[in-house]
Amino acid sequence: MRPFATVEGPVGSRFAALARGLRGSLRTALDVALPPLCPACREPVEDLALCASCWSKLSFIARPYCERLGIPFAYDPGQGLLSMQAIADPPAYNRARAAVRYDDIARALVHAFKYGDRLDLAPTLGRWTASAGRELLAEADALIPVPLHWRRLWARRFNQSASLAQAISAASSVPVLHTALTRVKATAHQVGLSQTERTGNVQGAFRVPPQGRAEIAGRRLVLVDDVLTSGATVDACTRVLLRAGAANVDVLVFARVVAAAKSAI
Numbered sequence: 001m002r003p004f005a006t007v008e009g010p011v012g013s014r015f016a017a018l019a020r021g022l023r024g025s026l027r028t029a030l031d032v033a034l035p036p037l038c039p040a041c042r043e044p045v046e047d048l049a050l051c052a053s054c055w056s057k058l059s060f061i062a063r064p065y066c067e068r069l070g071i072p073f074a075y076d077p078g079q080g081l082l083s084m085q086a087i088a089d090p091p092a093y094n095r096a097r098a099a100v101r102y103d104d105i106a107r108a109l110v111h112a113f114k115y116g117d118r119l120d121l122a123p124t125l126g127r128w129t130a131s132a133g134r135e136l137l138a139e140a141d142a143l144i145p146v147p148l149h150w151r152r153l154w155a156r157r158f159n160q161s162a163s164l165a166q167a168i169s170a171a172s173s174v175p176v177l178h179t180a181l182t183r184v185k186a187t188a189h190q191v192g193l194s195q196t197e198r199t200g201n202v203q204g205a206f207r208v209p210p211q212g213r214a215e216i217a218g219r220r221l222v223l224v225d226d227v228l229t230s231g232a233t234v235d236a237c238t239r240v241l242l243r244a245g246a247a248n249v250d251v252l253v254f255a256r257v258v259a260a261a262k263s264a265i
Ligand SMILES: [Zn+2]
Pocket: 038, 039, 040, 041, 042, 043, 050, 051, 052, 053, 054, 055
């Protein structure tokens, strides 16, 4: 493909398109010849996101959990209870739900999806996430993917949150608003930052552009992201959406970090 890169103008771009097409069909041919690998253990799998052994180790989140934060309780404190954390430090969003705990298997899935060109995982991750967020989706008017800054979008070529939102939309029929929220600040990676640093890092990072206001005013929204860690990013997004007139903001992610079990009060 190297020679095409130096050819410019309309002929060049036609060559580039041809090269892309060829590369695409080559990849398709290879996919047919070689079954995909399990993202977690690299064993070949047939038409599945994970091999049976890794699938059985995936930790799906189910009730009992904090009705606000969606963090699982170690024991069942009874219906409708909130965690200590939700009461002491309530988030800007209304409720959060996640399909699985962010452990080694979930991390492998997210990495394959995000960095490893395994966009074919989207429908499966979307189905699992839609199922975890059934109650939120039943009341939702629209999904809003957590946006990437254009520079990161350029480098990675796609926004994994938007792909996940699209897959959740296919499973739930709730439409996606792709341009109602934008990222105006290229933030540093949140990894290794404290909670306060994370909050500062995403401050002023998101904006609802003028045309987005009409799309979200009075609407019940579900913010979609791949992983929920400290919640600083979705909290910053939620504040911006509520300020711009959204009626409600819930959060739905594929995986969430679950720290030590929180007791209920
Ligand atoms: Zn496996």
